[in-house]
Amino acid sequence: xxxxxxxxxxxxxxxxxxxxVNIPFVxxxxxxxxGHTLTGDRAARTLxxxxxxxxxxxxxxxxxxxxxxxxxxxxxxxxxLSPDHLGRLTKTLHQAFSCTPSCTTTLxxxxxxxxxxxxTGWTQGAINRVELLVDSLEPEELDRLERPFNVxxxxxxxxxxxxxxxxxxxxxxxxxxxxxxxxALLRGLRSLAGVGVSHFTLAPYxxxxxxxxxxxxxxxxxxxxxxxxLREYGYLEYLPGLFAHEExxxxxxxxxxxxxxxxxxxxxxxxxxxxxxxYVNTDDYTTYVSFPDDPSKTVVAVESCPAG
Numbered sequence: 001x002x003x004x005x006x007x008x009x010x011x012x013x014x015x016x017x018x019x020x021v022n023i024p025f026v027x028x029x030x031x032x033x034x035g036h037t038l039t040g041d042r043a044a045r046t047l048x049x050x051x052x053x054x055x056x057x058x059x060x061x062x063x064x065x066x067x068x069x070x071x072x073x074x075x076x077x078x079x080x081l082s083p084d085h086l087g088r089l090t091k092t093l094h095q096a097f098s099c100t101p102s103c104t105t106t107l108x109x110x111x112x113x114x115x116x117x118x119x120t121g122w123t124q125g126a127i128n129r130v131e132l133l134v135d136s137l138e139p140e141e142l143d144r145l146e147r148p149f150n151v152x153x154x155x156x157x158x159x160x161x162x163x164x165x166x167x168x169x170x171x172x173x174x175x176x177x178x179x180x181x182x183x184a185l186l187r188g189l190r191s192l193a194g195v196g197v198s199h200f201t202l203a204p205y206x207x208x209x210x211x212x213x214x215x216x217x218x219x220x221x222x223x224x225x226x227x228x229x230l231r232e233y234g235y236l237e238y239l240p241g242l243f244a245h246e247e248x249x250x251x252x253x254x255x256x257x258x259x260x261x262x263x264x265x266x267x268x269x270x271x272x273x274x275x276x277x278x279y280v281n282t283d284d285y286t287t288y289v290s291f292p293d294d295p296s297k298t299v300v301a302v303e304s305c306p307a308g
Contacts, residue, residue: 014067014098017274018256021052021071021093022267023078027110030146033076034211036269036283042082048267048285049085051292053092055266058293060096063274066262068097070253071105071126077133077148079109083121090125097264104129104168104252112149114157119164129168131201131251132157135208137188141177145209158195168249170199175226176219177205185222186229193233198249202226202241260306278305 025045026037038044071093073086090105106129107122114132122130134154136142142150161169171192175185192200204219206212227237235243239258244250257263262274265281268288272279280301282288291297 014065015262016069016100016256017063017066017262017264018253019068019071019093019097019264019266020253020270021073021078021089022265022270023048023052023073023075023081024268025075025080026077027080027112027148032145032209034209035076037076038285040285044285045081046085047289049081049089051289052266053089054292055298056093056096058295059264059266059272063097063262063264066098066264066274067100068093068264069100069103069256069261070251071103072253073105073107073127075108077108077110077113079107079113079118083118084124085121087121087123087125087127090122090127094126102252106131106251106253108133109157110147110149111153111157114160116160119160119166123164123166128166129170129251130161130166131170131172131199132161134171134188134192135174136177136180137191138180138184141174141180141184144177144179145174158197162195168198170201170249170251171197172201172203172208173226174205174208175202175222176216177209178218180205180218180222182222182225185226189226189229189233193230193235198245199251200230200235200243201251202243204241273305276304278303 024036024038025040026033029037029039105126107127108131110133135145135147137151137154139151173188202223204215206215206219230243235245237243238250239254242251242254263272264274265272268281268285269283270281279299282298282300288298
C-alpha cells in the first residue's frame with residue numbers, strides 16, 4: 001500500500017524583537033542627566049528589580065510570536081543596582097521570552113561600578129555585552145559633567161572587563177562638551193582604541209546631557225574629526241555615531257531598533273511597540289512597583305503603531 005502524499009508543513013520563523021529595560025536609578029542626581037531619574041535606597045531598588053521580573057513574566061505571553069535578539073538594560077546608571085539581582089533579572093528575561101541563539105544582553109555601566117564583585121554577579125546572569133559610559137578621558141570634562149567617576153575608575157573598569165574576558169565592550173564618549181578641545185578628544189580615542197575597545201558610540205552633548213535634539217557647531221566639528229580618526233583605526237560607522245571594529249561587535253539592539261523591529265519596554269516610562277499597538281508605562285514609581293503585572297494600572301497610553 002503506497003503512502004498518501006502529504007503537503008509540506010510551512011514553518012513560520014518568529015519575528016526578531018528587542019527588549020529595553022528602563023532602570024532610572026542613579027547614585028546621585030546631577031544637572032547633566034536628562035529625563036526621569038531616581039535615587040532611592042536599597043529597599044526601593046530591590047522592589048523595582050522585583051517588579052521588572054514580574055512585568056517581564058506578565059508581558060512575555062503577549063510576545064510569544066517574537067524571538068528576542070537583544071536585551072538592553074538601559075538608563076543613566078543601571079549598574080549601580082545590586083549585581084547579583086541584575087544577574088537574576090537577566091536570567092528571568094531569558095526564561096520568560098523566546099530568544100534567538102545569538103541573543104545579546106547589554107548592560108549600560110558606569111566605570112566606578114565595575115569590579116570583581118559586580119562582574120561576578122553580572123556574568124552569573126545572561127549579560128554578555130557591556131556598554132561603558134566613559135564620556136571623557138579628560139578630568140576637567142568629567143568634573144564639568146558632574147560624573148561620579150574619574151579617569152582612574154575608567155582605566156580600572158577596562159582592566160576588570162578584560163580580566164573577566166568580557167570581549168564585547170563598547171564605550172560611549174560625549175562629543176561637544178562646552179570647552180572640549182579636539183586634540184583631547186582624539187587622544188581619548190587613541191587610548192581606547194589602543195586597549196582593544198570593540199565598539200564606540202559618539203554621543204552629542206546636547207542629546208546625552210541635555211536631552212535635546214539640536215546640535216552645535218562644536219559637536220559637528222568634533223564628530224567629524226572623531227569619525228575620521230576612528231576610520232583610520234579600522235572602525236566602521238554602521239549607524240550614525242556607532243562604530244564597530246568587526247561586524248560581530250555591532251550593537252544588535254541599535255541595528256534592530258533602526259529597522260523598526262518590534263520593541264518591548266519594561267519599567268517606568270517604558271515604551272513598547274509590538275502586535276500593532278504602542279504602550280506607554282506610568283512614570284510613577286509607587287504605582288509601578290505595586291502593580292507591575294497589571295497593565296490596567298501601569299499602562300497609561302495605548303495607540304496603534306506600525307511595528308509588529
